[in-house]
Amino acid sequence: MSNHHEYIGNKLFEFVDINQEGYAIFDANDFLVYCNKAYGQIMGFERNEVIGKTFSQILAMSFEAEKGVKTEHKDVGSFLARVSQQWRSSQYRLFEVETHDGRWFLLSELANETGDVLIQTKQITEQKNLEKKLLSSRDKLRRLALTDELTHVANRRCFVESVEAELSRCQRLRKNVAYMILDLDYFKSVNDTYGHQAGDEVLKHVASLVKETLRDYDIFGRIGGEEFAVFLGQTEAKEALEIAERIRSIIENNPLSHQGVRIQLSASIGISLAYAMNCSYVEMYNQADKALYQAKNEGRNRCVLYESYCGG
Numbered sequence: 001m002s003n004h005h006e007y008i009g010n011k012l013f014e015f016v017d018i019n020q021e022g023y024a025i026f027d028a029n030d031f032l033v034y035c036n037k038a039y040g041q042i043m044g045f046e047r048n049e050v051i052g053k054t055f056s057q058i059l060a061m062s063f064e065a066e067k068g069v070k071t072e073h074k075d076v077g078s079f080l081a082r083v084s085q086q087w088r089s090s091q092y093r094l095f096e097v098e099t100h101d102g103r104w105f106l107l108s109e110l111a112n113e114t115g116d117v118l119i120q121t122k123q124i125t126e127q128k129n130l131e132k133k134l135l136s137s138r139d140k141l142r143r144l145a146l147t148d149e150l151t152h153v154a155n156r157r158c159f160v161e162s163v164e165a166e167l168s169r170c171q172r173l174r175k176n177v178a179y180m181i182l183d184l185d186y187f188k189s190v191n192d193t194y195g196h197q198a199g200d201e202v203l204k205h206v207a208s209l210v211k212e213t214l215r216d217y218d219i220f221g222r223i224g225g226e227e228f229a230v231f232l233g234q235t236e237a238k239e240a241l242e243i244a245e246r247i248r249s250i251i252e253n254n255p256l257s258h259q260g261v262r263i264q265l266s267a268s269i270g271i272s273l274a275y276a277m278n279c280s281y282v283e284m285y286n287q288a289d290k291a292l293y294q295a296k297n298e299g300r301n302r303c304v305l306y307e308s309y310c311g312g
């Protein structure tokens, strides 16, 4: 090596050694032959505690001492198995790690032809925290955009989108489906008699009663003021009627106690059924709405099935 190269080599080494970012070199047998102070700190140790150890030994030390790289794994065996799957899996690799002290690092792993591996780190804690904040506000906005603020069930937009997706799935599978609109009876008089806040409590109460009655895969939402809707995928007439009747009776039998007052409730339910092959959301809605109108006209607190299959 020329003097000049040696000079540059020494300078580079000096800078690497004092760098705030971590540098480490593992040899072809995975022994740590060099690391700077910063790398030792990231792993949770003084560098003289880790130099001469293998990559797996260092990770095991970190795991046992709960220092350095953090992991979701409960035992050291599965942690090491997971890491060694990725270690040296390509000539150049980038990945993110979190450390026990709450910092995040972007690590690069570069292997040369003789099998030595150079690790470099870059601290990305700030970017990571910002990313977490952005993701959490995105999730919050998404939730707000899809959830009814009062009852916390799906809002109209979310309900319609979910139903349309499920309707086309049922169409592909040629399954029958049912749609029901549930409208509280004389709800205006609840507001007029007990106040708007009591009315709100009624809506929350009814939403939770219906939710408890339904299966996990049924779609339920608040589609208007005192109007809720349920979509049952892969459901025959008999079953749809049974579910509607169960909902009606649960509402009738569970009055709301609000500030010492017992508020008796009932709901009317209009149901439409479809050979999903031929029916749109709007057609199903319109037919259920007609059945609901009939239920109201016939005295309320009842379930009415639209007389013919939509698209049948």
Ligand SMILES: Nc1nc2c(ncn2[C@@H]2O[C@H](COP(=O)(O)OP(=O)(O)OP(=O)(O)O)[C@@H](O)[C@H]2O)c(=O)[nH]1
Binding pocket: 150, 183, 184, 185, 186, 187, 188, 189, 191, 195, 196, 197, 198, 199, 200, 203, 224, 225, 226, 296, 300
């Ligand atoms: N408290 C409360 N009331 C609401 C809300 N949204 C709509 N409403 C009320 O719901 C009532 C709906 O009344 P109507 O459509 O006349 O129906 P109803 O009194 O339930 O009578 P029927 O449906 O014919 O049995 C209106 O008084 C609205 O103000 C809400 O978010 N909170």
